[in-house]
Amino acid sequence: MKPYSSLKKTYAITLLLLILCLSMVLSGCGRGGAAAEGSAAKGTLVIAMSAANIPVPDTMPTEGYEGMRFVGYQLYDGLVKWDLTQGDKPAELAGGLAESWEHSNSDPTEWTFHLRQGVKFHDGTPFNADSVIFALDRLLKPDSPYYDAKTAGSTGSSLRFIAKYAKADENTVRIYTNGPYSFLLYDLASILIPSPEAVKKYGGDYANHPTGTGPFKFVSMKQGQELVMDKNDKYWGTVPKLDRVVLRPISDPSARLAAIQSGEVNWAEIPPTESIEQLKSMGFQVLTNTYPHIWPYVLNTADGPWKDKKVRQAANYAIDREGMSADLLGGASIPATQLMYKGHAWYSSDAEPYAYDPDKAKKLLAEAGYPNGFSTTFLVPTSGSGNMWPVQMNEYVQKDLKAVGIDVKIESIEWQSLLTQYLQGFPKDKEVGAINISLPTIAPNSFPNFFSSAALFPKGLNIGGYSNPELDRILNEAQTSFDAGKRDALLKQASAIIAEDAPWIFVVHDLNLRVLAPDIHGFVQPQSWFADLTGISIE
Amino acid sequence: MVAFISKRLLLFIPTLFGVSVIVFLMLQMVPGDPVNTIVPADATEEERMRVTRELGLDKPIYVQFIYWLVHMFQGDMGTSIIKRLPVSELLLPAVGNTLLLAAASAAVSFGLGLAIGVYSAYRPKSWAASLFNVLGLAGIGMPNFWAALILIGIFSVSLGWLPSSGMQSIGGGGLLDTFRHLILPTIAASLTTLGVMTRMVRSTIAGLLQQDFVFALQAKGAPAGKVLRHVLKNGMPTILTVAGLQFGYLIGGSVLVETVFAWPGIGQLIYQAIGQRDFPIVQSGVLVVAVAFVLINLAVDSLHAVLDPRVRHS
Numbered sequence A: 001m002k003p004y005s006s007l008k009k010t011y012a013i014t015l016l017l018l019i020l021c022l023s024m025v026l027s028g029c030g031r032g033g034a035a036a037e038g039s040a041a042k043g044t045l046v047i048a049m050s051a052a053n054i055p056v057p058d059t060m061p062t063e064g065y066e067g068m069r070f071v072g073y074q075l076y077d078g079l080v081k082w083d084l085t086q087g088d089k090p091a092e093l094a095g096g097l098a099e100s101w102e103h104s105n106s107d108p109t110e111w112t113f114h115l116r117q118g119v120k121f122h123d124g125t126p127f128n129a130d131s132v133i134f135a136l137d138r139l140l141k142p143d144s145p146y147y148d149a150k151t152a153g154s155t156g157s158s159l160r161f162i163a164k165y166a167k168a169d170e171n172t173v174r175i176y177t178n179g180p181y182s183f184l185l186y187d188l189a190s191i192l193i194p195s196p197e198a199v200k201k202y203g204g205d206y207a208n209h210p211t212g213t214g215p216f217k218f219v220s221m222k223q224g225q226e227l228v229m230d231k232n233d234k235y236w237g238t239v240p241k242l243d244r245v246v247l248r249p250i251s252d253p254s255a256r257l258a259a260i261q262s263g264e265v266n267w268a269e270i271p272p273t274e275s276i277e278q279l280k281s282m283g284f285q286v287l288t289n290t291y292p293h294i295w296p297y298v299l300n301t302a303d304g305p306w307k308d309k310k311v312r313q314a315a316n317y318a319i320d321r322e323g324m325s326a327d328l329l330g331g332a333s334i335p336a337t338q339l340m341y342k343g344h345a346w347y348s349s350d351a352e353p354y355a356y357d358p359d360k361a362k363k364l365l366a367e368a369g370y371p372n373g374f375s376t377t378f379l380v381p382t383s384g385s386g387n388m389w390p391v392q393m394n395e396y397v398q399k400d401l402k403a404v405g406i407d408v409k410i411e412s413i414e415w416q417s418l419l420t421q422y423l424q425g426f427p428k429d430k431e432v433g434a435i436n437i438s439l440p441t442i443a444p445n446s447f448p449n450f451f452s453s454a455a456l457f458p459k460g461l462n463i464g465g466y467s468n469p470e471l472d473r474i475l476n477e478a479q480t481s482f483d484a485g486k487r488d489a490l491l492k493q494a495s496a497i498i499a500e501d502a503p504w505i506f507v508v509h510d511l512n513l514r515v516l517a518p519d520i521h522g523f524v525q526p527q528s529w530f531a532d533l534t535g536i537s538i539e
Numbered sequence B: 001m002v003a004f005i006s007k008r009l010l011l012f013i014p015t016l017f018g019v020s021v022i023v024f025l026m027l028q029m030v031p032g033d034p035v036n037t038i039v040p041a042d043a044t045e046e047e048r049m050r051v052t053r054e055l056g057l058d059k060p061i062y063v064q065f066i067y068w069l070v071h072m073f074q075g076d077m078g079t080s081i082i083k084r085l086p087v088s089e090l091l092l093p094a095v096g097n098t099l100l101l102a103a104a105s106a107a108v109s110f111g112l113g114l115a116i117g118v119y120s121a122y123r124p125k126s127w128a129a130s131l132f133n134v135l136g137l138a139g140i141g142m143p144n145f146w147a148a149l150i151l152i153g154i155f156s157v158s159l160g161w162l163p164s165s166g167m168q169s170i171g172g173g174g175l176l177d178t179f180r181h182l183i184l185p186t187i188a189a190s191l192t193t194l195g196v197m198t199r200m201v202r203s204t205i206a207g208l209l210q211q212d213f214v215f216a217l218q219a220k221g222a223p224a225g226k227v228l229r230h231v232l233k234n235g236m237p238t239i240l241t242v243a244g245l246q247f248g249y250l251i252g253g254s255v256l257v258e259t260v261f262a263w264p265g266i267g268q269l270i271y272q273a274i275g276q277r278d279f280p281i282v283q284s285g286v287l288v289v290a291v292a293f294v295l296i297n298l299a300v301d302s303l304h305a306v307l308d309p310r311v312r313h314s
Helices: A002-028 A034-040 A064-075 A129-140 A149-159 A184-188 A196-208 A253-261 A273-281 A309-318 A321-328 A358-367 A390-403 A415-423 A446-451 A469-479 A484-501 B002-029 B034-038 B045-055 B061-073 B087-122 B127-141 B144-158 B175-209 B212-219 B224-252 B255-260 B266-276 B279-307 B309-313
Strands: A044-049 A080-083 A092-095 A098-103 A110-115 A162-169 A172-177 A216-222 A226-231 A244-249 A267-269 A285-287 A293-299 A333-335 A374-381 A406-413 A434-436 A504-510 A514-516
Touching: A044 A064, A044 A253, A064 A216, A064 A226, A064 A244, A092 A098, A110 A129, A129 A149, A129 A162, A129 A172, A129 A196, A149 A184, A149 B034, A149 B045, A172 A184, A253 A267, A253 A273, A253 B144, A253 B255, A273 A285, A293 A309, A309 A358, A309 A390, A309 A406, A309 A504, A321 A333, A321 A390, A321 A504, A374 A390, A374 A415, A390 A406, A390 A504, A406 A415, A415 A434, A415 B034, A415 B266, A446 A469, A446 A484, A469 A484, B002 B061, B002 B279, B034 B045, B061 B279, B087 B127, B087 B175, B087 B224, B087 B255, B087 B266, B087 B279, B127 B175, B144 B175, B144 B255, B175 B224, B175 B255, B212 B224, B224 B279, B255 B266, B266 B279, B279 B309
Parallel strands: A044 A244, A044 A267, A374 A406, A374 A434
Antiparallel strands: A080 A092, A098 A110, A110 A172, A162 A172, A216 A226, A226 A244, A267 A514, A285 A514, A293 A434, A293 A504, A333 A504
């Protein structure tokens, strides 16, 4: 029996040693770890992005508007920029690299931009009219040696109305549009200007050496790990109080929550909604604000029951938006009953209010000839930028519609497949009543792009087949009205018509949930997809 | 031995070619278009076509495949459609990161699995063996991303001992820093493998302990250590086979752990590339994982051949 007992001893000792090793590893080198990390670098803002990778820092960064928010508008400026310093009203356009501009009275297609003087790119190259022409050539002139088809492609519709452009003098640029077009400034806010010297010098490798005029300068990036930016001491606008901004891609919401709770980051995008109360009680700043986002269903108004306006209105009355916002989403959204949210210049207070009224919904369905309801299929995404929490939210809507007799079969498909399906219009080979897809509404273009007859599929994005001549007339007038007040009044009217006709089921507006560490000061949560980091300090 | 390895290496070529063709064809069949990830939703057909041409996606499939293959032979993995960087610049660091995590997890799970498995086989009725048995089952049963969240909750959020995400601290760096970031993902990734290894080692060793040669050795008065050596040598082929498979699993299957810990590995990179239809990354990434699998298999088979002369001479 001796061998056995000695074996026992050997293994007991081995095991003990292993456990000891593990606990030493866990505790020994752990001290001074995570907690210290947060405070170690004073003046450094570490942001946990919801994207799975760091945005490629070209003038139209990848990762959608999150890339634009944290990289595009931090490294670069456009001729026009978003003023994000106020949270109590929707973000408005302000002068960027153009100090001022005028629109010609004699030629409604001509705009003149007076450039800001004395501005330099991060590499020291002076900014002037040539830089603007260079940037536009890079996007609009396929035979230019520095034409970049991918960046041009992702800048997309912002370039569509620019017919030609020319340098008037060293500090003045003229831009001509295809016909009278009053929405130009919104388009220009998405066209960012890189240093011509840097683009020429680095060519295809420019994305590794992004150089703009923005409030932060590019320092380094490691794929999948971090992008580091330092403050631009010579920024022409408000010089950032922060020394450094570090972006970290953390795609899992629980992981972002853990990262901010452990002090590894001091800013986290979209934590899990169920953590909101806990975060507040721990002293974190949980921020929300309205912004131009909507979570709707695009209805197939060309075929089937949805062709009838009463059916579409019935569905809009059937949904308990308050319940969804408060119970399901923990206050991370507000009800949407039209394209824009209350408080926005294009929101109409005269529009159909669409309160939660299942009885009215049933009545409308009966009037439309569906007293016993009907069955339909909705195509919905499983995830994706701006789509919030699609699985739970769609189940919630399904339950509400079922209660009034609309039996919805949910077909969940992966985001890229859904997007492709959306761009190909409603399927011809099967019945699909609606597609659930969230689209930004930051510019007045959203109205004609989604609802005008000119944008009917396959020419544009109005895939549901909705058409209203009166709306077309109003939108056309808005597009050619150069008086902002008049334009806004027209878009307000458009909102009311669209709500009444209900080509979409309007569900909720997202509230841009984010959480900041207690020691972050000076940030204003704007009514925008974007964010101004210059006012932030860490105390 | 040389002949054995070179024969296996020759099999490499058809295997990898087959993988490339299958992945390429599968990507063509997936609905969704990388162009949609680049151009905004309201782009016109013309804007869309311009980008399609730029990416070479307007060419016939076989031309695209040959183009890719020829460049691959020249060591050029192409350029990522979405990230606009050379694929090799993205893939190689990610492979390194995944291998680091897989190697650490393998070391932990194989080492502990062997020790616990052998102990449990020798002392099947002890309380410790029963405990390990239950823990092993839990290890196999618990999804690793769940374990990851619990570990983060305890060691990062509550205790603040270890970082919860990434590979390096901000402004940090160095080996110790990376090591600290490695600990939690390693534990999370190794739980399943540890459970599998423990149970497999235990049953293999327990079976061998009943064999005549063990009794013969004991009857001849061989010391326990020597008996164990003989038992292990007999059990090794089985253990190695499972270990090889598990190592492959650790490389290819850690995407959830990588996501939860924001560990910039290849699983996460390929998963994300599939979502964005970034074909060059998926194509080359799957090939790299396939190469890793084949190499591991080769290593395991070679070890087999070393340990077991019958394999060598078959």
